Amino acid sequence: MDSSDSNxxxxxxxxxxxEHVVVLEKNDLLLPEDFTVYTHAKDGSLITNRPPMQDHCHYRGYVEDVEGSSVAMSICFGLRGVLRMDNSSYGIEPLVSSSDFQHLVYRLEDVVSEPLVCGTPHTEQLAPSEQDHSDHQTHSDTHKQPVSHLLRRKRAVLLQPHYVELLLVVDNERFTYMHRNETAVRxxxxxxxxxxxxxxxELNIRVVLxxxxxxxxxxxxxxxxxAGEVLSRFVQWREKELVPRRRHDSAQLILKKSFGGTAGMAFVSTVCSRSHGGGINAFTNNNIPSFASIVAHELGHNLGMNHDDGRxxxxxxxxxxxxxxxxGSRNFxxxxxxxxxKMILNTGGSCLLNIPRPEEAYSAPYCGNKLVDMGEECDCGSDKExxxxxxxxxxxxxxxxGAQCAYGVCCKNCQYLPGGSVCRGSNDExxxxxxxxxxxxxxxSDVFKQNGHPCKVDKAYCYNGKCQHYDGQCRAIFGPKAKAAPEVCFKDVNSKGxxxxNCGYQxxxxxxxxxxxAMCGKLQCENVQSVTVFGIEPSIIQTPIAGIKCWGVDFLLGSxxxxxxxxxxxxxxxxxxxxxxxxxxxxxxxxxxxxxxxKCHSHGVCNSNRNCHCENGWAPPYCEAKGYGGSVDSGPTWNDKDTSTRDxxxxxxxxxxxxxxxxFFVFFRRNELQxxxxxRKRSQGYEADSRPQANTSRGPPPRANPNIIVKDRHQAQLLPPEEVVQTSRTVSVPSYVVRPPPPYSRPTPAATQLVPQRPAPPPPV
Structure with a gap:
């Protein structure tokens, strides 16, 4: 062992x-600083405990010189964990009988346990002609390339990290099986x-307990x-008890009971749902590495993942x-x-983008882990990142x-978006x-209209942010022209069991x-023209009843x-x-x-927190004063610090x-102005024509008189310019050219005969 740093x-x-060199780094993101353990007293009262977890012993890392390897290990009392390398997974745990730190290393594939399934058998999901081909395709092609290469072509969704805030619930039977030892269970x-x-x-998803x-x-x-009945009860209990108590994205129930070979059950694409964000998992032994694959599977359903069978x-x-x-696989x-x-692109995972808050960060600040720890303003990762x-x-x-922020949907170009900017738009009435x-x-935080609020012109109710009505559900499955079938279809088809x-499992x-x-069982539709595929080809049935074609569907997603x-x-x-x-x-x-x-003075509705969400023009909290709409939960729809409107x-x-x-003035007065x-222009022309003009020459128009230089054999003499005498007196006779003075005499003013200009023509009539 080598340790120069406790992390x-x-x-x-x-x-x-x-011999393999295993390099480990403390999993700083595993537990938040306010990690909370809830237990219940005999009278049913809640007991809250926050154990000191600042110095835990859980690590993750890789095997040196093995590409694509990964390790998850606890070093609390010996080494206990899982190593994945060369497309195989190995478990490691200390030998109880050993006194010199010996450990057992074994292939997880060699562990023999009770066969469990999560869903209907693979052979029931395929037509007979497809089974052999699919089996051959699955077993031959998957060995060609390592998973790191197969997932290397990540799209933009996988390039962005996502965070799942997980809450685990342990049932009483499992707690008793662990000798009622809270520390051991924790x-x-x-x-x-x-x-x-x-x-x-490998999917760039971090799981935070x-x-x-x-x-x-x-x-x-x-x-x-x-299992379906227990799951239904659990998610109802979760919505009522857990969601108000502790923020989380998914809750998984760990129970000792077996469901006849069914390992667990969970809802699909509900990780951010208040009412269905959960699953149940049967933990019937002590093999944590194998059981981790089951919980990862059920959590995968919450994250939108369907079964791989037949694909x-x-x-x-x-x-x-x-x-x-x-x-027991460890590969997605x-x-x-x-x-x-697909789930992320369909806006099903908005809660996975919120990076754990600084006060929830585990342990001392560690710059470079992409988690904003206490004392940090941002964390972009390594130097290269x-x-x-x-x-x-x-x-x-x-x-x-100059930067105000570095991450978050309300941060753009390192600056806070102005108050009133929509950060999560409404996607339903x-x-x-x-x-x-x-x-x-x-x-x-996401809020919506209170459950039970009427919608679709009082023909339906709001439930968890969606207007739930039969026509909308039929369109989602069978295309935009589908609609709900008459009640007779529901009663006849759903009475079959x-x-x-059917009405679920029993x-x-x-x-x-x-x-x-009957109206709460299998959905029955009519006017069907197409089918939306949810990751796997569904089975469709058409039942003619009283001249009506009743359409139903089974997606074969597993039990x-x-x-x-x-x-x-x-x-x-x-x-x-x-x-x-x-x-x-x-x-x-x-x-x-x-x-x-x-409550809202007829100018708003109640949201899921039972606060008024006001219409535009009215102010929260009770919509009785003028304002800009919204609620105390939604954030301001307008910000008085934003001066763009004023400017x-x-x-x-x-x-x-x-x-x-x-x-407008110029346009309407254009004729008068013209x-x-x-x-004015015409009067200026008259004035110019009426001015007296003196004509001092009888030849071409007068030019500037330059200094004249006269040269002879001995010297050059500079003569002054000719002086011209003008007078305002005019006579009506032609003008004559003035004779220049002789070159040998001193220049004297030339006498000119003053003559009047030719009379100007009369102005036009």
Missing amino acids: QVSYIISAMGK DEMIHLANYIDSMYV VGLDIWANGNPISMEGS NCHCGVTSCIMNSGAT SSCSADDFE CEKDPCCEAKTCKLKG CDLSEYCNGSSALCP DRFG NYGYKKCESRN DVPDPGMVNEGTKCGENKVCLNYDCRSADVLNYDCDIQK GLLVFFFLVLPLMALG RRFCR
Whole structure:
């Protein structure tokens, strides 16, 4: 072991007949300074604990001289972790019986465990003619190139780092399995998060463990039923309990229970959702490296990733993380990178761009880790990465001269955007825009209209920022001309209890819909002309009922993924009724309590924080005074420090308006001005013609009289110019040429005969 710096260590590990140098660096981003552990007392009260984590022992790094290698390791009590090199993954852990620091190194692929799946079997997702070809394609092509080469062609999305703020929840059965030792559970979950973070590094995604909730005195939700039922209860509990308590992007439930071979379940593309940003994971043994692959898989679903089965995916090894079977892989495939990119481009991951705040940064400041630590103003990374950064000094992690900011959606060209600049626009009639405040680079938290607010002309309800209605869901799946089928289609198809018509899962099978809940089961549409593909080709069924063609769809995403072909939660299923968990129940469950007339004075709506969002022309917080709209949560829609409007008005009134007035005056008085101009010009012509003119010569027009030089054989004599005498007297006789004086006499004024000019012609009549 070599350690010249507590943040960096290296080890020599003998494995597979060869010595390897493992270089490790402390994972400074793994735990924030305010990492919080929540437990629950016997009476149900919440206990909050912030353990001292400033000197943790979790590292990540690489194997020296092995391209594309990665290591995630804990050095707390011996070495415990995972090494990935040469397209293989190895586990390392200390031998309990050894007294001289011996460790066990083994291939993760050789670990025998209970076969688990995450989704329907691969063979059920393909037609018989496609199975053999797909298997051959997957097993042969994936060995051709290492994963580092396959993912080297990163698009702009993958070039930008993303941050997942993860919160782990441990159920009571798992806590009991760990002998009710909170410290042991905490250390185990930190190990787990470190492994997950090392897997996502290749996608330029960092996983930050922001909190841990241990159900030490019983589970607050029921664990009975299928994985889908438990997942539904968990995300509802999360929205009610966890979201208000601790900011996070995704919550993963770690439970001891097995679901008949199903490793876990999660929603797709919901990482930033308040209501569905979570998953469940069955941890039935103590093999953390293998279990980390399961949690990475379910978190991948939240990040928009679908299963690799039946797709031409490559990851450099036999199976990838997003394979439907829990294989223990540590490699993401090219399909996973594509799926994540699509989610980001479809604005599904806006919460992943917020860099952890300085007060949440772990440990002492470390300039160069791309994380703004305490005492830093910016952090652009290494010297090479900072070469093109115009705002941040690489050596000091301070802003350059004249720069106000270096990152954030409200920062442009190293300056804060003016207050009132839209930083997160509204994307639905139930969504609300957020604005920069002019003094921060970060956009305010996302808010939307309160759940239960009427939309689509009172035909639907707002739910988590979306106006949920059947027609919109049909258009999203079947194209712009599709619309909801009549109620008879929902009642007939969803009473079957099969994959094309059901109300979810029950006892490891499909649940038939009761008549009152039929509108909350499988979505039924008509006027279908096309199908939107969600990463995998869906199965479509057409059911003729009473002369109507009822269309439904099953996307075959696996038993661990809720079906997007189901009616969305929050959809209005009747008068004062709403769909929740496949049940058509009273809309009172949404707790919509906004009295727009009293609270917002009829000039605004209530947002998700139950504050008024005012219309343009009215000021928050209660929309009773004149103002510029918005709310206390959205940021100002206008900033009094911005003088551009004032300057524009000054230019308009003192420059543009006078010029316009002058132009109008000239245009409307142009005839009169033209007559005056012509009359003045004509009078000037008359005056010029009436002036007396003296003609002093009878020849050509007079020229300037230069000094005359007369030369002879001996000298040159300079003669003065000829003097001309003029008089105002005129006579009406022709003029004659004046004879010059003789050259030998002194020049004297020549006598001229004064004659008058020829009379001027009379002016025209």
